[in-house]
Amino acid sequence: MAPEADPGYLEFLKPAGKLSLEQAFQIYHRTYVVRLTEALRKTYPAVAWVLGDNFFNELCRKFIEAQPSVAYNLADYGESFSGFIQETSTAKGIPFLPDLAKFEWIYKEVQHAATPEPLPVETIQELLNSDDVKIHMIDAMELFESDYAVYDIWEHRFEPAYMFEDVNWNTPQCLLIHKKQQKVLVQELQPVEAQILRALTAGRTVSEALTPHANSLSPERIAQLFEMMMRAGIIEDVMSAEAY
Known part of the structure; x- marks a missing residue:
């Protein structure tokens, strides 16, 4: 379920075309989640492979809602993903998943060095x-x-x-x-x-x-x-x- 927009925030926005402010916000939110999910998939391809698309997308949605991006570069988003996996039920039954995510983040950091x-x-x-x-x-x-x-x-x-x-x-x-x-x-x-x-x-x-x-x-x-x-x-x- 998409979050509701902060009424105080909506006061500073203007509707576009026939969309209400609330509708425009929901479209923006869905686009935002999709972009961050794809960024996480690029950094964590093996985690996505293990979980499959549906479970991985749901995990990403929960992570994005819990830890919104503050990074200008999307490649910098998701450093705490392994810790988030460790704290969720997703890791139950797949004990290696947090370490796999940690490995993929390190690999990405070395690649960008x-x-x-x-x-x-x-x-x-x-x-x-x-x-x-x-x-x-x-x-x-x-x-x-x-x-x-x-x-x-x-x-x-x-x-x-x-x-x-x-x-x-x-x-x-x-x-x-x-x-x-x-x-x-x-x-x-x-x-x-x-x-x-x-x-x-x-x-x-x-x-x-x-x-x-x-x-x-x-x-x-x-x-x-x-x-x-x-x-x-x-x-x-x-x-x-x-x-x-």
Whole structure:
């Protein structure tokens, strides 16, 4: 049901053609809801795929009424969608849905971030041979962890219809979401790799990030992790701990 217009607001409007002010307001409201629903669908295509058109449209209508847009750019609307899903009955029976929405928002943010300019691999290799250093990551990068395989679900989003049995979603995932040149890439990480990357992103030195895992990571695995970081292009700078 569309909301009624505020009588005080209607005093400042003039009717158009044969429409009354109330009729004009209802048309505007329907158009407003449609535009915001399409904006949400563009940001959250996998959520829309899981729910189907009818349930997704109804969820969007409730969200729009609860949290009207204050953003000039429609692409900026819907950041709190995952939290809204968590608080509604929509998430019941679909436990991964809030995390799926959170993943899609992060993906969109990385996609819209400025194209990164990572350090050349040769420079990184030379600097990492110095004394203990801190690594500054590119801005167009996020780490994401979920109890559910949200990336596997997301990859199916263009298929005709969602079926629970088509995806083994009940497994945890740690993901690196980053932009390389103009493309957004998603890479699955081992939990220990995600922990090290989080420590480095938080400003820990390389030795501080690695020390808690000294007994569980071989030198070969550590080398593989840093090789992955260099290939991914997520390192923007390497500085000595004193100069950082």
